[in-house]
Amino acid sequence: MTTPPPQGNPFAQGQQQPQGQNPFAQGQPGFPPQAGQPGFPPQGAPVPPEQPRRKIGFKTIKNIVVVVVLVGAAIGAFISSRDDANTAAVGDCMHRGSTSDDNPDLEVVDCSSSDAQYEVLAKIDGSLLSDTLASGKCEAEAKDFQYVYTQSGDGKDFLLCLKDYKK
Template sequence: MSTPPPHGQNPFAQQGQQPYGQPQGQPQGQAPYPPQPGYPQPGAAPYGAVPPEQPRRKVSFKLIKNVVIVLAVIGVGIGAYISSQDDANTAAVGDCMHRGSSSDDNPDLEVVKCDSSQAQYIVLAKVEGTYTALSADSKCEEKAKDFQYSYTETGDGSNFLLCLKDYTK
């Protein structure tokens, strides 16, 4: 008759073998594979403490409105500056001019390139100062004998007279 095996051992196991379910060569109580980076160690808590989420800032309608207003003002300022770069007050002797309006009170003269199809007049003289229609013509006769038109501008801090004639290519 045989003696019963000690408690907790496999009666059918051969001598020297580990109990069923335990890999060979591993001491009991240890993981069968080495730990992988990024995974919790056996017996450790599955996850670390998660920091609380930072509250999101809400972008207010008022802030957006103010930014849009500031950008619009800047855009208008830049547009006005660029459009004034070819006004009559920037004209010099020898520049060609284009009449943007048919109004005699406000002809809206602007500087254009002389090789442009828009070139209508050429500047013969530019004189600083304030002139009436009568004094402008006499001043242009004095400065440029072959002038045909006089243009005066006053008000924007620069008062001047342009003596013009038709431009022919």
């Protein structure tokens, strides 16, 4: 009886392994190259140092601080403008923030607040040419008005007819 010659892995389907080669040897497909092969330093060679990490420079920190300050200022301006005179409506209470007649700095406040000084009787949109014209418009809208406040030039012109707020 004769034995057949060795043929490699009898379970390999259609793959013939050449005689004397280990399928698990280095450099074969599916296996990474080992030390001494291209891409790897030879055994015992010094390992190159890690690249130093990039430090954040002063200019970068300064730019971040500037952006944060500008965003904070924009948010503050938005919040403070929500209670300006241009947001007033009939029935709102107002507070005068300045003693100047040219710029009284009126702002909307809660009527239950101790800051409430005036009540808005009417709000009329549009530009007005004189105080006489403004008084005439308030007379037509609210007979018992005491003060006239006009604002123009900020994109929205309007007139407020006010009276003292009685608590």
